[in-house]
Amino acid sequence: MSSERPPTIDPVAAARWHAGAPALSPWLHEEVARRMEERLQWIREAPQAWGDWDMVRGGLQGHALVSARYPKARSQIYESAAHCEAVAQQALAKPWWSPVRWSAASPQFGLPADASVQMLWANMALHTAADPQALITQWHRALGVDGYLMFSCLGPDTLRELHGVYAALGWPPAGHSFTDMHDWGDMLVHAGFAEPVMDMERITLTFATPERLVQELRELGCNLHPDRFPALRGRRWRETLYQALSDRLADPENAGQLALTFEIIYGHAFKPAPRVRVSSSSAVSLQDMRALLRQGGKER
Template identity: 85%
Template sequence: MSSERPPTIDPVAAARWHAAAPAASPWLHEEVARRMEDRLQWIRQAPASWCHWDPVRGGLQAHALVSARYPTARCQLYETSTHCEPVARQALAKPWWNPARWGAGALQMGPPADASVQMLWSNMALHMAADPQDLIGRWHRALAVDGYLMFSCLGPDTLRELHGVYAAMGWPPAGHAFTDMHDWGDMLVHAGFAEPVMDMERITLTFATPERLVQELRELGANLHPDRFPSLRGRRWRDKLYQVLSERLPDPGQEGQLALTFEIIYGHAFKPAPRVRVSSSSAVSLQDMRAMLRKGGTEN
């Protein structure tokens, strides 16, 4: 398996976006989170604790939905973007006089300790990570044995219409290539997860004007392709872009509005008990040894 996924992402640009992305939940992120939350009905065991990873961009309204489904679960809120943390704290932390602040469902801020949560929830973040395998590994470490991961991200069919326009005009790529759901499944297994379940759907968004379309894209993300336009473009190029989008993106099936496709990938996987093959010399971490003892031993 390649360690270069996604192969067309500029890590410097990705870090810059992560540090400066709007501290708000885009409409599409909230909608995807709502659909992902609905999938929790198939999870039989309610978590005693869960971590919401990057809730501001992932969906503040969705946080309320998950919290309502698991009202007694302890929640760990972790914002990896410094500028988003105060927004999350103000929006989601209980006031000091609220009894819920001290109850079973109390909210905690900061990175989750290793093996500390039964569910890790991450919405629409993985496709913007320059090193997704490292991020998945961090999620794996935060989960307790038998805990599970719920995540969503964009798939490779996203913005296929826009990519087609850029290619037809001879312009540099409109964005980096998004990873296929089967490759995400491979990376989950590589990180130590078990029984990954991946599925996808396509959502079509329509826009009355090219200006509104571009505004939405700016709220959702940025072009992280290494071969993107290397410098700022002027008003003349912007006007040309609007003209081309107006001519090439109208969809007769959407009453002539400009249409863009978004492929949404949903992923779910468990963290199994560690297994170690016994040889003449075996090294086992203290944390893994404790987990194996609770589960009943090693594999011969």
């Protein structure tokens, strides 16, 4: 089965956004990271090493929360966007005289080696991936046997109010379609994960003005739909948008604040020991063979 590419994501636009997205942690990402970190209380065994995938966009405060929960664990930070790596290093830099700088728990930077971490943390990254199946496979490869993945992303109900505004004005889609949590579960299983657990919640954000709303959306992402507006738009278009947002999104019960819905999906899954079926011709990767030897060759 080949990688499944979302039909409503333009891969060129997705790559451009990823390479130039603001090197900061949006408020919503930090809030989701805080809520996801609370779920770690149900994990009994602390990892010796954990990976933080795209930490800057995923949340610097969220990284600090996980680090505080696992103070003895080594963190491996990987920034897949080059312009975020320097920001990550500066954010985690310790003075040369600090004993933490030389401890085993000091953060490391770069792509995690295969089977090198026991927990992979990926906050609010998956919904903008042009090839999410390939990304999930990368996460699976970085985890050791019995390691686990913790991730979050946006779900289908996200920005439903904004989509309604665009539709009412006869404009192209306001953004690409977000994947349902059940489809994420299927992709996790296809990548080799076991026991995926998915849940979701809706968060409503309110804004005092349409200008502030649009500013927040620009920090969170951009329109990756292939059928989006093909050219630049002028001042009149922007004024029309602001007026439509004010007219359609104002909540009279909340002092006229403009409300937007965000559906947040949380995912959790384990990497099981590999299963090898012996046939007249079998091929086993070096990583899987090592895992089998550690397990005594027994299937799980």
